[in-house]
Amino acid sequence: xxxxxxxQAVWPQLRAMGASLVAISPQLAQYGRAVRRRAKLEFDVLxxxxxxxxxxxxLAFTLPTDLKELYAAFGNTLDKFHDEPDFRLPMPARYVxxxxxRIRAADVNPDYTIRPEPQDTVAVVRELGVARSKETRS
Amino acid sequence: MTLQxxxxxxxxxxxxxxxxxxxxxxxxxxxxxATEDLRRSGLAERAxxxxxxxxAFELTNQDGELVRSTDLLARGPLVITFFRGHx
Numbered sequence: 030x031x032x033x034x035x036x037q038a039v040w041p042q043l044r045a046m047g048a049s050l051v052a053i054s055p056q057l058a059q060y061g062r063a064v065r066r067r068a069k070l071e072f073d074v075l076x077x078x079x080x081x082x083x084x085x086x087x088l089a090f091t092l093p094t095d096l097k098e099l100y101a102a103f104g105n106t107l108d109k110f111h112d113e114p115d116f117r118l119p120m121p122a123r124y125v126x127x128x129x130x131r132i133r134a135a136d137v138n139p140d141y142t143i144r145p146e147p148q149d150t151v152a153v154v155r156e157l158g159v160a161r162s163k164e165t166r167s
Numbered sequence: 168m169t170l171q172x173x174x175x176x177x178x179x180x181x182x183x184x185x186x187x188x189x190x191x192x193x194x195x196x197x198x199x200x201a202t203e204d205l206r207r208s209g210l211a212e213r214a215x216x217x218x219x220x221x222x223a224f225e226l227t228n229q230d231g232e233l234v235r236s237t238d239l240l241a242r243g244p245l246v247i248t249f250f251r252g253h254x
Contacts, residue, residue: 049242082224093204119251130221
């Protein structure tokens with residue numbers, strides 16, 4: 030949530046450079062709406078049902094049984110949120126993808142309390158814009 | 168405050184066991200163990216990285232509208248953040 034709010038703060042900058050920004054989680058749309066409302070997000074929150082995209086990026090993992098039980102006790106009923114019985118999650122990850130489809134920045138961390146600054150992402154997107162305008166000129 | 172400073176502050180408050188989170192010591196240990204196991208599994212190192220081709224995707228947004236990565240990339244660079252959930 031904190032990371033999403035921080036990304037919202039730079040979303041106008043990213044948008045001004047022609048970039049798109051999407052957040053992806055395995056949660057059903059109703060929870061995506063809740064996130065957007067609570068964090069006041071203006072970018073799309075996408076539903077990655079059954080973590081197919083997270084799997085394609087190599088990010089999906091299954092929670093160990095003790096953590097599953099702990100989350101359920103906290104009311105984090107991921108089976109309900111995800112519409113699947115497995116308590117699976119994507120590792121926190123931020124990617125910048127260039128228009129040719131190549132990944133230009135990747136930050137994956139098993140620890141959700143260690144995240145890159147949004148300004149680092151803005152800088153990568155700015156570099157891509159600079160590279161593109163040089164290409165157009167030459 | 169940077170994002171990392173805010174995350175550090177949250178982590179310190181959560182792990183103190185004090186209100187508002189009142190996290191039991193045992194719960195914190197379970198979480199640490201799970202994170203450590205995930206780190207040791209090497210999954211993060213095997214995830215897609217810089218230079219790899221990103222897989223194309225088609226997903227629905229919060230309003231049920233279809234969003235295609237190819238449409239977004241036709242307009243400009245794409246930033247994706249994968250997150251756990253609203254909780």
